[in-house]
Structure formats: structure tokens, C-alpha cells
Amino acid sequence: MEPFLASLIWLFPYFGAILMAILYISGVRKEWPYAITTTTSLFVAAVIATVVGIHVLKTGKPILDVHHWIPWINVNVSTYIDGLSAIMTMLVSWLSFLIGVYSVEYMKGDWGYPRYFFFFAFFVGSMLLVVSAENLLLLFIGWEGTGLASYALIGHWYTDEEEYWVGVPGRKALGLPMYFEPSHSGLRAIMFTRFGDIGMLIGMAVLYHLTGTLSIRGIASAAGGWSGALAAKGMLTLVLFLLTLGAFAKSAQFPFHEWLVTAMTGPTPVSALIHAATMVKAGIYFVLRFAPIIFTGALLSGSHLAILQAREYFLIVAGIGAVTAFILATMALVSNEFKLILAFSTASQIGYMFLAAGAAGAIIEEANRYLFASGIAASLAHLMSHAIFKAALFLISGWALHVAHSRFIDKMGDYAKYMKVTAISMWLAGLSLAGIPPLSGFFSKELTLKAAEDAGLTWVYILGAVTALLTAAYTTRLIIRVFHMPPYEPPEHKPHEAPPLMLVPYTILALAALTFGLAWNYMGRVLSRASELTLALSSPASLAVHLTSHVAMVLGGALTTIGIVIALYLVWHVNFRELIKKSVAARITFNFLFDRWYINSIIYLLFVVGFIGVSYMLWAVDFGIDWFYHIGLVVFAGVASLATRALHRGRPEYYNAMYLALTALGLLLFVLEWLR
């Protein structure tokens, strides 16, 4: 196979973006050229990705395409498709295509239509570059490209009308606003992720100094050397943490999750594609890419220190994942915005992926490659199944918001009566999220929990298991409220079924969640094969789910939770709004969860308010410096000049007196010096 095909996967969406930029500058304002350019370029990319991906999985030979760019610092345009990249490119490109088609209908009549599709295609190109780049700096270029597109698309409606906000207008926590305009959200997204990216750059620089290369394969093959060298100085954990700081930020892990929550100001297809299915997965992709390198490297280095520090790092990853999964799930329980619930859920579910990857690495002392590969594959499996069902959920939310003319679920209700197909899709995707068999989400979630169990990380496992129950609860609450209960506040318009261009994409995705679950054996074989072909992993993995007592417990808990939530709403008709009004304890809990554990306010108080304070202080300092040079010194010089001028008044007796005095002084000094 021609290696250049691999590069074409990410080049095609970029070509589309460039073409659209040219169209815009030359004054084309019609919608269809942009729609056609985007969907065509994404479709071509998806087809090429599939051809290349299947080729790699079949032949077992990864594809590498290298072109030199900046030789001194070893930056090459090199594309590498191994097992992991094959799965990722196929997933990303097809999801992008489906969501692109949905967007064509969704964005109709929008004033920013060309800009939307330009950044859409630019995003897809960048994302595909991230998951197929072999050179770290090339990966970083794609990485920043996704960040830029995300920034632009979150702030797509940058004129900031209230209908595009996220949060309840006027609500404050700890004195700080809890509602966000699109332009504010875009700013938050780029600041939070940029912070992580700086760490990533420093980590990359340290690795470059140790290995002299930016090639991921090169870094992998030298892993024994650098991990040993860093561990000897006690720096391995720090360097790895810096390297993946960007991944934590991009994937919205605690405490970076705040940007993802408010990213919901973007158009819904963007939330589906960038903030659920793909870009937020870039972080976990990066961890999955490097975990095997770290694991193998620490083992190869033969240094016990390296193994200890690598384990420490993996424990941090697993811990952050578990904490994020739990915290965000509790927030989803009480939220009253459709997309916000899904956003909380996204960060929470990505927490599972980090949990699995970290737990897999934590077994490094046993040096069990098969178990490690299984944990990594579990993380990848959950990434896949989550991308599919969450994209479906978001696309459905897009339609729900559209018919309700509101982002609040209080204004939605009884949708099942008006849109049967959408309701069925919603249940399929929702139950997959809740982890109910035979949907794909059940298998992948159990596998991530199994990774924690295998690693013996009890607390991580418990947090994961509790989160599974919370997930079932908020998912069911959402579906019941929107589809099966009358709305709290009657809407102005009668809902109706979605048009085909929107309906078909999410139905396909919901059915995919079901199909992948039904065909889990086959999926497991594909993922195991991919794991065998992944750089530095090279081991088959087990993706079979057995009905152990633990699995039964979690599943039983989830089913019970679903039952209880349904009963609360539909049988006992509990009115939670009244409950919160009456009970103080309920209100405090509600506010704590609704205001996102006050994490946003704390971050703002520490950083934003803090820095504004410092900048005011420095402004004053600057004023002082200005005063010193331009007033202080000038006044001093003026006064000094006045004083000296006072001595020179043109009167002879003055000069005579001065002459005598100075001569006397001079003589005195001379005599003193001579006497010494």
C-alpha cells in the first residue's frame, strides 16, 4: 500500500478548510458550497481511513509515511498508522462525517455558516493529525489546531445573546457568576487547555534533550534509557506528569473539567463532535499512546526506581480519573440543562478511561503484559463506545433544544408522544451510557472497572462502581423528564419529529451502540488485534466480560437505580422542586452540586481574581516607575538647577566669596593629604 495514503487521511479535511477560506475571501456567501466541501472532504477522509485501517489490521504491518520539515529540531511530517491509530482514525472520521451531515441541516440559515464549516473541517483535519502523527511536534500542531477550532466553535455565537448562554442567568456562587456567554466560554476553553499544553511542551523538550528525537517511535525505542536516567534523579514522575498535563486539560479531568462544562455554548453538533466524541478524547489517546512506552521503558531500564516512579505516575492517572468520574457524575444528578447533563457525563466517562489506563499501568511491578494490554484495550473500548453513544445523545439534544426553544429541561416533556424514533434512539444511547447489557457501554464500562480490580486499587474501584450507579440515575432522570413526563413549564410550541438529515445520523449512532454490544465478541477480537499492533504494546488483550460477582453487583445496582428513579418520578410523583424549597439539608446539597462543588468559583478566586489583583498592583508599580522617571527625576533636576543657579547671579562679591571659600577648601584638603 502507498504510505502517502496515510497522510491523505488528515490532509483531506485541511484541503476542504483551505478551499472554504478561499471561497469566503472571494465573496461566496451561499450555503451549499460550504456544506458540499465539508461533507465531501470528510467522506473521502473517512473512506481512506477505513481502507488504510483495515489494511493495517489485516496485514499486521503498521504504515509509516515520513517527509522532512525542520531537520535541526527533528520535526518531520510523519504519519504512522498502527493498531491504536487505525481504530482512532476510523472512529473519528466516520463520526465527523455523520455529524457533518447533521450540521448541514442544523446550521441552516445561521449567519456564521461559512465560518462554522471552515472550523469544522479544520478541526477534523487537526484531530486526525493528532491520532495519526508520529512526530511529537506534528502531533502538537494538530493538538493546538483542535484547540483553536474548539475555541472558535464554542464562541461561534460570539455576539453573546442570552439564548446562547450556559447556566442560569443571574445565578452566583461565592459571589461569582455561574452563567457564561459564548465568548467567555471560548476564552475559558483556550486558557484551561493552553495551560496544560505548556506542560506538555516542557515534557517534550526534556524528552528531546535526552533522546535527540521527536519521533514517537524513536522515543519508544529509547524508553529504557531515558526512563532510567530520569528515575535516577527522581524526576521521572514529574516529567511524565508535565508531558501529560496537556492530556488532562484537553480531556477535561479534574480540576480542568470546568472548561468543558461551559463549552456547551457552542452549536450542538460541535458539542457532539468536539466536546463528546473526539477532541476531549485526544487527551486519553495521548495517554494510551504513551502508557505502553512508559510501561515498557520502565521495565526495560532494569531500574527499580524507574518502576516505582512509573507506578506512582500511573496511580496519579488512575486517581484523577476516578475522582473526576465521581465528582462530575454527582453534578449531573441535579443539572437542569440538557446539554450540561451530557457535558458532566462526558467528563465523568472520560474519567473511566483514565482510570483504566492508570490502573493498567499500576500493575507494572507484576510485569504482566497481557493484563496491561487488557487494561489499555478496556480504556480504548470505552473510548469507542462512549464516542458513539454520547454523539447520539448530543445530536438528540440538539433536536430537543431546537423544538423546546430552550436549553432547560424544565421546558421539555412528553417527547416520546411526538417523536417515537428519537425516543427509541434516546433509550438505546442512554442505556448504553448507564451500562446496561446488551449495549456496548455495559461491556466497556465493566472492563474499565475490571482493570481497577486487577490492579488491586480498591478505592478507585469503589469510586468507579458508585459512579456507575450515579450514571444510571442521572441518565434515567434525563430520559424520564424529557420523554415521559409532562414539562414543568409548558412550552410555546408543539414538538414534532426531526427532519431526516438530523434523524438519520443519530439513529445510526444509537443502533451502532446496540450492534457493537451484540457483536461484542467480534469487537473484542478487533480491539485485541489492534492492541497487538500498537507501538510498544504488542500484546493481545482480553476483552471478554464474565459475569463475576462484582459485575453482577454493579449491574444489579444500576438496574435497581433505574427502577428507583422511574418509580420516584412516575409512580410516587415526588416533586423535587418542592423538596428543595422545604428542606434546608436538601437545599444545601442541591446548591453544592448545582454550583459544581464551588470548584469554578474557587479557581476564579485563586487565579482570575488573584491575577486581576496582581495586575492592578503592577499597574500601580508602573505608575510609580513612570512618576519616578518622568516627574521625580525631572523635579529633582529642576530644583537642583534652581539651587545652583541661585549661586550665579552675576554679582562680583558673590563670585569672590565663592572663589575664596573653594580655594581655602582646596588648600585644606591638600594640606591634609600631605600630612598623612
Place this chain on the structure above:
Amino acid sequence: MELSFPLWWISIWLPVIVGLGAWFGKVESEKAVKAVAILSALTLAIPGFALIVLYANGSVSQGVLDPWYLHLGKRGIVALAVDGLSAPIVAGVSIITSIVAVYSIKYMRTRIEEMRKEGEKVPGMGAYYFLYNTFSAAMLGLALSTNLVEFYVFLELTLIPSYLLIAYWGYGDRKKISMLYFVWTHIGAVLFLTGVLYYGIKTGTFDYMLVPQLKPLGNIEGILGSAAKIVAFLMMLGLMIKMAVFGVHMWLPYAHAEAPTPVSALLSPNLIGLAGYAMARILVPAFPDILVDWRNYLVFWAFLTIVYGGLVALRQRDFKRFLAYSSVSQMGYLLLGISSMTAFGIAGAMLHYLVHAIGKAILFMTAGLFITELHGLRDIRKMGGMAKLYPLTAAAALFGFMNLVGMPPSPGLWSEWLIILGTTKVYSSSYGQLLLISVAFLLALSVSAAYSFVTMRRIFYGQPRSKIEKREVKSSLLISILLVVVVGLIVFFAAGPVIGDLKAATYRLMSLGG
């Protein structure tokens, strides 16, 4: 390589001659001004185009010498040359001055009309182009010099026209501010000169580059003996004032905010950055051990400048004053790269000169576009929502900010990466060092991103905070801004040879310096 004809001298003299013609010809009519502007742009662009050819045939790395050089006996050899180190500088000066020459047509015409309406007697377009071209040519001369006498002459030659440009067509209290600018930078220049004289007398030559080998003179710490530290300090301090690092930056916000905007677009990125170039070109090879001794302090000062400039910029209400403080902050990155005393860092600083020239030129030109089209609007508090009225301008400004932040596809990524590589090379040998430098970078780069994107939001997003009737039109102002964007994209993609030749040049600088 020695050129077969005196290309560098020609490219310095031609714009001056065009300017003289315009001045004596008292150019005023629209057609004549256009012709002068285009002639200026073309002549100023000569070195830029020449560099493209030279990069393409790979001759930049050994250095390209002009055949006309003059022996001044003990004072050395006056010559003009380009090598990998100065190529980004020459390219930056040449391209930006060329594009801004076109930009000036509409801007200065509006400015002069406005001033005359207010009853002020100011010189016309002819005089403007004479001063503008002389200023630009002198900056080219600075970057092409090989000798300190020559360097100092060009330094003064940049100062006088730019002083007059501010004094004639500036804003606000322009007489006072131009004087302030003159005095401050002159103090810097004189401190530098004091060091230079000692350097020249002790070493017996004022050359810092040997002609025709085009190699640095090398370490002179031994020759200067105990005075070496003082000489290095004087020259460093002089250049730091010119560069406006924290503490001696106070002249810059005034001068750059109140200069006529096309001049700001040259002053801010091009002129002050030349001080950074001089540090790398002259001080690094001459005083390598002293600079290594001072490294920790200089790196600290660089970070301080970045964070300070950035945070004070956040408090500005005036668009141009904001950009001026951002320039202070960006000079911190230049100083950081140089003071790391590594090949990566110095290469990064030189590339950042070009990057900053591109980014800041775009932003100043954006500010100027609003001033021209919206009746002098420069108060950020009165902007907001401009992206909807000026979509292409907004896109260009975003690209400008991306240069400052170091985001691809702007070439800022490369300079940022090189500077990080250089700094971490020195500061990653222990846990504490790495932690400290990481925190410093997290802080510095976050501040840069913060003031960039916060200002982007304040100016371009949200609802308009004042009544603005106008819409974007395809004017010469907009087209010249977009041209700079295209240049930025080209530099991003074609960075290979530029960075490769920077490698050769910095290695020569470092290895000869010990």
C-alpha cells in the same frame, strides 16, 4: 559568499533616494503618493526577495557579503553582510516596512488631513516618505552591519527619523513624547557607545564580524581583563534600555502608543527587537563566560519582563498602549532566549524577532484601521462585537495574537519551541530546577495567552459598546494586513531553511565564543 554586485548597499540607498525624490518633489496628489508608496515598498522589499533566492540556493548559511567594503584602519572594516543569524531580522525589517509603506498611503493621508483641519501646520506626504524610508533603511543597515562604528551610525540614523515621525504626526502630547523617546533611547545608545569605545580601543578593532570570512571576532574577555565585566555591563544596559525590559521600559508605552500607527508598527516589533539582535550578535560571542555567569539573573529578569508587561497590558484601555505593553512582554521572550546562552535559545530569540514583527505589525495595523475608519476609535472599552462588523480584520487579528502566544499555524510555535528547548536544556538537570522553570513557563505563557485572548474578546466579541455604523470594506489597509498574515503562514510552513541556517549561525557564535 561574496555577491557580484553591491546588493545590500543598493537596497539601503534606493529607498532613501526614493524618499528624497518624494520630499523634494513635494508629493501631494493621490496618484503621486501612490507611486511613491509603491516604489518605496518595492525598494524596501529587495532584501526580502533576495533572501528568498539566497535561502533557496542554500547560500545564507555561510554568509553573504556585499562586495563594497571599506577599510578604516584601526576602526576596522565597514561592510554589509547577511548570515543565518541576521537573515530573519533582515527579512522581518524588509517585509514589514515594505507592506507598511503601502498601508501608510491611506492612513497618513487621513491623519494629515485631520491635523490640517485642526489648524496645525504639518509637513506633507513627501516628507513622511522621506523620513519613513530613511528610518526603514537605517534599520536594514543595523541588521546588515559588521562593525561597531557602522552599527552606531545606523543606530543614530534610526533614532532621528523616528523621533521626527513622532514629533510631526504623532498623537497626544506629541512634542513632549517625542523628546522623551529621543532622550531615553539616546541614553541607551550612549551607554552602549561607552562600552563600544573601550571595546574598540582595547581590541584594536571595532569589528564584531571578521570580513570577508564573516565569522565572529570571538571571546574578548581576556583582552579586556578586569574591565570586561564593566564593558559588558554598559553595552548590555544600553541595549536593554533600547529593548525596554522591565525597569527601563517606561519610554516605550508613550512612544509606541502615540506615534502615527504605521510608525508604531515598525517601532514596536522591529526597532526594539534589534537591540536583542545586537545582544546575540555582539555580546554573546564577545563575553560568553560573563553572560553565563549572569544567566540566572538575566533569565529571572526575562520572566519578570514577560509577566510584568503582560499583566500591565491587561489593565490598558487604549488599544495602542495595550500593544505597547505587550511589546515589552514579548521582549522578555527575546531576552529569555538569548540569556539561556544555548544555540536553541538564541536561534529561538532571532526567530521570535521575525514572529513578533509579523504578529505585532498585524495588530498595530488593525488598531490603525479602526483609527482611520472609525474616527480615531482606540478605546477598548468602546469596542466590542467588532468581529461581526469587521470579520476579516478579526481573523487577521486572531492570527496576530496567535503569533504572540505561539500557536500554530503561526510561526510563533517555532520560536516558542526553540526558546523552551534552549531554556530547558540548561534548567532540567535536577528536580527542583525543572519544577521551577516549569512553573515560570506556565506562568509566563499563560499570561501571554491571557492578555491576548482576553483582549480579543474585549475588542471583537460580545455586543458593540458604542454606536458603529461602518462595515468592513476592501481597502488598502485591510489588504496590507492580510498580506502580513500570508507572510506569517509562509514563514510557518517554510521554517525549515530559516531554522537550519540559524543553527549554523548560532553554532558558530557559540563555539568560537568558547
